[in-house]
Amino acid sequence: MCVDAIRCDPADMAADDGEVLETALRWMEAGKPVRLAVVLETWGSAPRSRGSYMAVAGDGAFAGSVSGGCVEAAVISEARELEAGEAPRILSFGVEDETAWHVGLPCGGNIRVAVFIPEKALLERITACHAQRIPTALALDLTNGAQSLAEGDAAMDALPKDEEDRFIRVHEAPWTMIIAGAVHISQVLAGMARAAGFAVTVLDPRTAFAQSERFPGVSLVCGEPDEVLAEMTLDRRTALVSLTHVPRLDDAALKMALASEAFYVGALGSTRTHAKRRQRLGSAGIDDEVLDRICAPVGLDIGAKTPAEIAVSILAEIIAARRGKPFGRATRN
Incomplete structure (x- = not known):
């Protein structure tokens, strides 16, 4: 009998998610301003799951995806407008039926996205732990943008659950x-x-x-x-x-x-x-x-x-x- 079940994680750290964070870190090391967008919630047939990342550089370059079509364009625009010291911007996109195609959600899904300014030191730790297959969890305060990182299973287990003004993004090792x-x-x-x-x-x-x-x-x-x-x-x-x-x-x-x-x-x-x-x-x-x-x-x-x-x-x-x-x-x- 084959092993046919494993633990499902609240945010699935695929190889491309790690590449998005590594790209964001390279941009920051090159002196570019960088913003991150993360999917907070989804409903219906949204094409990207909760926790999906997109990195946006100050020059408009981006990596990753939070959805598709015009949603991506809108998120990039908001990211480039986000000023240093500004609290995260919370964006909601919801469409149904024929209007879905106009904002890149052809199946009529709904998503809520946070755009925030990542801390370079935390990205460095996430990518380092990622390379060593050590799980981490980034806690983001949605009211002021404050961020903290838990490393290892024990520290992650001690974290409180998501709250209305707090989002926790779990980073597992890549599949x-x-x-x-x-x-x-x-x-x-x-x-x-x-x-x-x-x-x-x-x-x-x-x-x-x-x-x-x-x-x-x-x-x-x-x-x-x-x-x-x-x-x-x-x-x-x-x-x-x-x-x-x-x-x-x-x-x-x-x-x-x-x-x-x-x-x-x-x-x-x-x-x-x-x-x-x-x-x-x-x-x-x-x-x-x-x-x-x-x-x-x-x-x-x-x-x-x-x-x-x-x-x-x-x-x-x-x-x-x-x-x-x-x-x-x-x-x-």
Whole structure:
């Protein structure tokens, strides 16, 4: 049985959210005035979730999104007008039916957004903790713009809940996908996973496979799976999928993943291949209950045949696990 449920966070720190804050910090370090916009609440079919960020520089450049269309333009305009020392501006956008298209909410959603001046020191701490996979929570006083930061689970648990004049934005580590095996399927899967908001690392000890030009924009590590993974953090926001189809390499990666809190562990191979794999891992002292965590044959059963189709099935299964949705099994040769 695959692990198919994890804790849902009030604000989902995807890889792109971290990139927005890093961009804002770079602008500040370059001497540009920067404003942040954050989604406080949503109703209906708003396209971005609560906690979504958008950074706006003084010259009008922006990163991230709080919605779309004219809502973005309106938020950028308000951000550029926000003066130093001014309290956060609270913006509300609500539309229905045919008027929705005019303000960028085509499904008729409603959103409330705060635009405020971020503190550089706090952004530095958030991004540093983000890199170390330490959770943080930014508390924003909506009446005067005062900000404070809690670091680590214990400090975050001690925070009060959101109040009418106080918003708390939780920053978890990015959802991370580790792919063992720099094979053809991995090339497709890595790009798709990045587009879906995962921070992706591909590892393979075979130098002929671990070529950077085959994985542009992706963290690529050439090394033995057990050695590489020993230096990484595999926590409850980490998925590991092993695609090498080489028993020694797959087994090494799976052992490390099964000993971790990874929310998803998957492996390529047919039902017969996986049965042999279970025998090997069982002989190595891993209990059946632990082995049941492995999703194999990997991927949703959509009849996938080509590398691209198999990559789609794998990513879909990982997303289902991330969102706590039940899923079936596929068959691979």
